[in-house]
Amino acid sequence: MPEQDVCDLPGIVARWHRDPANLVQILRDIQEACGTIPSDTIDRLAALLDVPRVRIESTASFYAFFRAESHGAYEILFSDNVIDRMAGKETLKQYFCERLWLEPRKLSEDGLVYVDDTADIGLADQAPALLVNGYAIPSLDQARLDLVAELIRAKKPLAEWPPMLFEVPDNVRKPGPLTGEAFAPGAALRALIARGAEATLADVDLANLRGRGGAGFKTATKWASCRKAEGESHYVVCNADEGEPGTFKDRVLLASHADLVFEGMTVCARVIGARQGLLYLRGEYRNLLEKLKSVLARRRDAGLLGQNILGEQGFDFDIEIHLGAGAYICGEESALIESLEGKPGKPRNRPPFPDRCGYRNQPTVVNNVETFASAAKIAERGGAWFAAMGTPQSAGTKLVSISGDCRRPGVYEVPFGVTVRQILIDCGAEDAHAVQVSGPSGTCISFREFDRRIAFEDLATAGAFMVFSRERDMFEVARNFTHFFAHESCGFCTPCRVGTTLLKNTMDKLAAGKGSAYDMNEMKHIMHILRGMAHCGLGHTAANPVVQTMEKFPDAYERRLKRLDFEPAFDLDGALATARLITGRDDEWAHLANE
Amino acid sequence: MSKLRVATCSIAGCFGCHMSLLDIDERLFELVKAVEFDRSPITDIKHCGPCDIGLVEGGVCNAENVHVLKEFRKNCRILVAMGSCAITGGIPAWRNNVDLWDCFQEVYHYGIGLENGQVPNDPELPLPFDKVHPINEVVRVDHFLPGCPPPADAIWRFLTDLAAGREPRLDYEMLHYD
Amino acid sequence: MSKTFTLDGKVIPFEEGETIMEAATAAGVYIPHLCHHPEFKPHGSCKLCTVSIGGRLGAACTNRAEEGMKVESETEALNADRRSLVQMLFVEGNHVCPSCEKSGNCQLQAVGYHLGMLTPHFPHFYPARDVDASHPDMLLERNRCILCELCVRASRDVDGKNVFGIGGRGIRARLIVNAATGRLADTDFSVTDRAAEVCPTGAIIRKRYGFTVPIGKRLYDRHSIAELPPLPAKRGEGRGEG
């Protein structure tokens, strides 16, 4: 099909107000409508938006989900978290490829299918999982893949695939105030209007709510500072990028408690004086988009969004949803803002922080999904109620996303202060040997530390909780995470751009049985450079998995070390293979012992 | 004080570093008083015995280079990567992004003056690697002496420092990557 | 009276809003850097200028000077880490100094000399990168590009042209140009552009001007980059041109 026929470029551009700041959204729509973003489309877009093509190309080539070459009618991306691998992803992927007679990373001969891996897609509780043209299918097994293969062979349009394939259960195993209580839309806003913005801010302060996205910054402080900051307009941004492998609790909040989240954003808007809100939804959660839009529409109809909210003169606020396009770094708040502005997701120089200079260089609050949901509850039920849960430094509850070696993976809403051991009992993980708390960028703890607590003062977490039993190879866990960081590094700063790839290569070298103590020291050195010199949190933490597993599971490394002193950087004999092929030689001198 | 035993070799290099070594002029006499040469193009000794210092010129481009390099590593207490090629792969590494098939084609099929050329399969010929590598990617290296070639003064300073048991220190003008 | 902070114990005056780098440069103190240029908006990507600010590490070119802050720069530890960064820049590209027109006038090389870098140390990536010789006057040698974005900033902010940009991400980030063909000749780039002069390495280089200065007389042959006067802010006096 000629691309022009289906791709209504002017229409897409008009839908996004001809605003180059919406470039990521425009490119998403083009990609979705046409399957690719070829070079001539970029030229036409440059003309329509009146921006240099190099700017469009920068953005288009940054995001994993944009591409210039066609991936056929069906693009299948297997989630590649270590949890997916533990659940048999590699074998299933191979099975699937064989069924369709194709090779990964190669468009099938009939131009129909393309199969590849992608970073964790937020379904670790239902691993292995995949995306087909951006839509998630969880709980893969041979039977489900057979069905997918059949549908593809029959060239059935995605819209006609059986809906049960795309059903994603919430798996809330332990409900709490956010996930288990009924919430009447508007309840928090009524309380807010009754008590006023200032009193509500004071309540958020009293509640001691801290950010749920990982860093744990005090929410009231952020809101207060943004409220004070001068600007033409203020913005509320909800960070729903949830890219940290093993995290999926925001998915559940958005799927089943979106009112709570939107209401939290609206409360924030009233407090800081914002008229516009943006929800940055990770591209992998594409299947939530329509539902979220309908919730927004319903809220508008109910007078909970739009002009004069709940009849309150001048309380105007609305929310727009932006989709990501496959970039973990866009969860970092300033990279997220860059992405919202249509640019590659590269973290800004800070200060200034978003509360003073954020979206469109205006004062902006960026909070995690769960933070907004908690804020709505606080507005409704008061700060003291919230502060009574959890610990003094870590008030409230925390949604934990549990996956891996346990009988009941899913979302657990626990009070802060709970021990790892308790959680392991709850989720049925008696033979746990290690837990990766808060994802690859978080903390790896061994069975010796299971009495530690989930709390900002001990184990801070954005929510991931990946369980590994004794049989698991913690080296392979760390290697998978190292690949993740190398793939997700934005490439802006030297230490991370180069350092993450050096780490990845070194881990691969060890995996091939060609490592030495020299390599171990090198990795420690790279970690030191990353921690000290990287530009953002991704780089600062990128070496954590390696360093922590090295420390806590030294055996996993030692049995891989070939020698104690030094091993060549590359496979000597392997590097002769091409020449052997060309010359047809296989004599003794055509080989090198990799001793 | 007993003489230092020094071995030198050029693997994937151009002998430029060796020329520079000879360029230390009359200081050669002083040098000869302080050191004696083991395997080296200067002596024509074919295999390296136990030495104090090994100076390696050139990168690693084929299987034979590895055998030489490993012999040096085994026998030399201090192994020195001498010159840009030994340190970065240097000019020979320009071929690193040319497909090896194309290299062979060019050399044996299309090269000027070749007719009906054939790729030889003679075991006597060293088999080339996919890419040229610096020597520190194959063996542990103790010291690096950059330059293309390293200036004679730098080599002299380097060797006299090593002979005196000092950590070699190059003056600003002696440090060059070209 | 103007405000001050200390840099390695030396008192440095500064104006409100100045970065540590700007104040240090004005006071004649060198802090290693590559992506910084006084004429352009601070970028903060190379991280060579990382200093300790009251014990916390940060880039001198993007962090504002503040009254009374204690900054350390010339410490052995920091210089060792900076050396590692320069080594990373060497191995991620293809730098063959002996055959490079910029050699002797190259800032990447010069900071390497300044920091006593003897080897790129890390395993080389030997990436496959394109060379673009299409332009009549200028050569684009991506093997030597360190992604400092000085050309991007110069073309956008000074020349008003947007000839350059960065495409891709992570280790696959690469310099791209404003043409559908990807060829420099198909952009409006001109040898008189400011962007034609700012590249710290030999990645954007004037054709037919290589190797004109004899070895020994080149910019950094005898003097360390730290000893030379700071880069002039006005055009036409740029140093480091090959």
Ligand SMILES: Cc1cc2nc3c(=O)[nH]c(=O)nc-3n(C[C@H](O)[C@H](O)[C@H](O)COP(=O)(O)O)c2cc1C
């Ligand atoms: C590499 C990186 C990825 C991040 N990803 C997310 C994310 O997916 N979701 C999130 O809420 N915060 C993420 N953060 C944290 C945000 O930068 C920011 O701190 C957070 O959104 C603030 O909201 P909070 O105060 O409510 O936690 C990430 C940070 C880094 C450095």
Ligand code: SF4
């Ligand atoms: S640390 Fe990594 S992700 Fe962060 S700015 Fe640097 S390159 Fe980008």
Ligand code: SF4
């Ligand atoms: S750009 Fe600089 S460092 Fe790179 S090859 Fe040229 S002179 Fe050497």
Ligand code: SF4
């Ligand atoms: S071409 Fe030169 S100026 Fe441009 S980014 Fe690369 S190194 Fe920097």
Ligand code: FES
């Ligand atoms: S000079 Fe400061 S980061 Fe590059």
